[in-house]
Amino acid sequence: MKILVCISHVPDTTSKINFKDDNSKFDSTGVQYVINPHDEFVLTRAMWFKEKQGASLTVVNVGDASSEPTLRKALAIGADDAIRVNAEPTDGFYVAKQLAEVIKNGGYDLVLAGRESLDYNGGMVPGMIASLIDYNFVNACIGIDVEENQVTATREIDGGKEVVSTELPLIIGGQKGLVEDKDLRIPNMRGIMMARKKPLQVVEPIDTNTTTASISFDKPEPRSACKMVDSDNLDELISLLHNEAKVI
Amino acid sequence: MSVLVFADNSEGKFKKNAFEVTSYGKKVAEMTQTNLVVLTINADNVSELANYGAEKILKVSNDQLKDFNAKAYADVVKQAAEKEGADIVIIDSSSNGSYFAPLVAVNLEAGYASNAVELPSSISPFVIKRKAFSSKAFNNTEIKTSNKVIGLSKNSFGLVENSVNTNEEDFTPTLSDDDFNVTFKSVEKATGKVSIADADIVVSGGRGLKSGENWGIIEELADVLGAATACSKPVSDLGWRPHSEHVGQTGKPVSSNLYIAIGISGAIQHLAGVNSSKVKVVINTDPEAPFFKAADYGIVGDAFDVVPRLTEKLKEFKANQ
Numbered sequence: 001m002k003i004l005v006c007i008s009h010v011p012d013t014t015s016k017i018n019f020k021d022d023n024s025k026f027d028s029t030g031v032q033y034v035i036n037p038h039d040e041f042v043l044t045r046a047m048w049f050k051e052k053q054g055a056s057l058t059v060v061n062v063g064d065a066s067s068e069p070t071l072r073k074a075l076a077i078g079a080d081d082a083i084r085v086n087a088e089p090t091d092g093f094y095v096a097k098q099l100a101e102v103i104k105n106g107g108y109d110l111v112l113a114g115r116e117s118l119d120y121n122g123g124m125v126p127g128m129i130a131s132l133i134d135y136n137f138v139n140a141c142i143g144i145d146v147e148e149n150q151v152t153a154t155r156e157i158d159g160g161k162e163v164v165s166t167e168l169p170l171i172i173g174g175q176k177g178l179v180e181d182k183d184l185r186i187p188n189m190r191g192i193m194m195a196r197k198k199p200l201q202v203v204e205p206i207d208t209n210t211t212t213a214s215i216s217f218d219k220p221e222p223r224s225a226c227k228m229v230d231s232d233n234l235d236e237l238i239s240l241l242h243n244e245a246k247v248i
Numbered sequence: 249m250s251v252l253v254f255a256d257n258s259e260g261k262f263k264k265n266a267f268e269v270t271s272y273g274k275k276v277a278e279m280t281q282t283n284l285v286v287l288t289i290n291a292d293n294v295s296e297l298a299n300y301g302a303e304k305i306l307k308v309s310n311d312q313l314k315d316f317n318a319k320a321y322a323d324v325v326k327q328a329a330e331k332e333g334a335d336i337v338i339i340d341s342s343s344n345g346s347y348f349a350p351l352v353a354v355n356l357e358a359g360y361a362s363n364a365v366e367l368p369s370s371i372s373p374f375v376i377k378r379k380a381f382s383s384k385a386f387n388n389t390e391i392k393t394s395n396k397v398i399g400l401s402k403n404s405f406g407l408v409e410n411s412v413n414t415n416e417e418d419f420t421p422t423l424s425d426d427d428f429n430v431t432f433k434s435v436e437k438a439t440g441k442v443s444i445a446d447a448d449i450v451v452s453g454g455r456g457l458k459s460g461e462n463w464g465i466i467e468e469l470a471d472v473l474g475a476a477t478a479c480s481k482p483v484s485d486l487g488w489r490p491h492s493e494h495v496g497q498t499g500k501p502v503s504s505n506l507y508i509a510i511g512i513s514g515a516i517q518h519l520a521g522v523n524s525s526k527v528k529v530v531i532n533t534d535p536e537a538p539f540f541k542a543a544d545y546g547i548v549g550d551a552f553d554v555v556p557r558l559t560e561k562l563k564e565f566k567a568n569q
């Protein structure tokens with residue numbers, strides 16, 4: 001089985017989000033980048049397929065050279081090789097088109113992506129890829145088993161979960177549940193040394209359009225100060241929630 | 249031209265999100281000076297949609313579509329959009345909606361703006377505000393294509409009553425075997441519990457509760473309020489609560505009307521996911537807990553003392569309503 005894991009390179013979750021150039025661009029000053037947390041869960045699940053079922057494991061990112069440390073980290077965790085599509089990931093559709101091309105060329109059986117990336121939260125790349133290359137698709141995937149060509153997958157639904165069956169080739173939008181937090185791997189020294197020697201291929205993007213454009217950013221309105229209520233005066237809290245906030 | 253809204257249902261019944269996307273669709277149709285068409289699949293009774301401005305309703309009845317199937321639903325929406333000449337398609341952000349909306353976008357060669365929180369700020373160019381960076385910010389996104397798909401963030405627009413006369417029409421889409429390559433096997437749903445996605449009120453507990461066995465006070469408070477229960481990430485990592493209750497940047501997003509955080513410090517990753525809730529109440533022993541800075545109402549106190557008393561008071565309050 002040939003597996004491709006799509007890796008998004010995103011600001012660390014502790015980052016303060018700021019903008020520059022008249023709020024038209026994200027300000028990356030002082031921001032640390034990491035593997036998108038959802039992608040880390042799918043990558044760890046992919047490692048299981050590699051170790052237990054002999055799958056090959058390639059990771060891919062659409063981005064400029066600054067995302068290479070993130071790809072190297074994925075190699076240090078255990079991926080066999082990496083591909084970087086040398087382009088600015090301008091919108092979800094553009095990224096999906098680039099990845100669809102990589103998948104067609106590489107003939108991957110199973111493509112694992114995160115449910116959404118924690119920068120633009122589009123949640124659209126996996127579904128768009130599936131539609132572009134006609135792969136089966138399971139979103140918000142929290143469990144996956146593959147036997148030969150047959151796949152059983154679990155997806156999260158509002159208020160529960162659902163089990164579906166399908167076949168390869170398949171793409172999933174995955175998240176925690178595929179593996180747990182404690183299963184995530186921190187690259188060790190040996191992994192990091194080996195990662196330096198693993199192939200990281202840079203390919204040029206295909207010519208394609210974007211369908212959306214980012215115009216500007218806004219920050220949430222600053223909120224008014226928190227009203228403190230004495231713990232011996234819970235009637236006041238109830239009255240505030242009922243009369244002022246009108247939520248109960 | 250027209251605006252097509254997909255109004256989802258659960259076992260034949262509409263939930264609030266169906267009325268919200270319809271209300272929103274009606275306003276978008278007014279802004280673009282076109283008509284609203286609402287598409288339903290296997291809904292029992294569509295008449296309620298007329299209260300929110302559904303001038304025309306397309307009704308699909310098809311046993312093959314009894315269980316949600318992203319590809320099949322995306323095909324139905326595409327065919328409905330083509331039939332109605334719809335250039336704007338609006339879908340909710342439920343687990344089903346966000347699953348199949350990207351497929352609809354590719355089907356219609358449309359740009360897709362997910363997690364939209366407002367009406368378009370302009371029609372030409374078509375610009376819409378959407379959540380980004382896990383609600384730490386918003387992005388104003390232009391959709392450049394002539395066809396457009398909008399994913400409306402839950403509870404961002406609300407319901408707007410707007411009674412109209414409705415014209416109902418049966419619609420029979422053409423489905424192929426290929427649409428069903430992902431097949432439904434089984435479902436597991438917590439019965440008698442409100443889900444975080446559907447809840448108007450969410451009661452959430454953190455590590456301050458010290459053990460999973462102490463969750464009784466959270467559940468009782470949630471019960472009186474008709475609320476869903478949720479938790480911080482370490483609580484689910486420790487196995488005190490199921491992962492499905494983990495909220496925050498890496499868990500489920502919450503955009504309820506009221507979010508009550510008990511024994512939760514308010515780490516940036518937690519706040520990111522719950523920020524878009526309208527009103528936040530924090531109960532914490534530590535007056536310096538960062539969550540107070542992001543809250544509307546705060547109580548400094550011990551959860552084991554405050555929460556049971558609050559539950560009793562709320563019971564009285566509810567009884568007198």
Ligand SMILES: Cc1cc2nc3c(=O)[nH]c(=O)nc-3n(C[C@H](O)[C@H](O)[C@H](O)COP(=O)(O)OP(=O)(O)OC[C@H]3O[C@@H](n4cnc5c(N)ncnc54)[C@H](O)[C@@H]3O)c2cc1C
Pocket residue numbers: 013037453454455456457479480481482483494495496497498499510511512513514515516517518521531532533534537549550551552
């Ligand atoms: C990549 C990454 C992603 C993350 N994603 C998420 C996420 O999605 N969601 C999330 O929640 N976290 C997330 N976290 C974790 C986050 O950083 C915090 O560690 C976590 O939110 C803290 O949970 P907590 O508030 O329950 O616990 P703590 O920070 O330990 O806070 C416990 C609070 O309880 C109070 N307390 C103690 N006793 C009582 C009492 N008797 N009564 C009342 N209050 C009491 C304390 O004063 C304290 O404020 C993430 C972290 C990382 C690194």
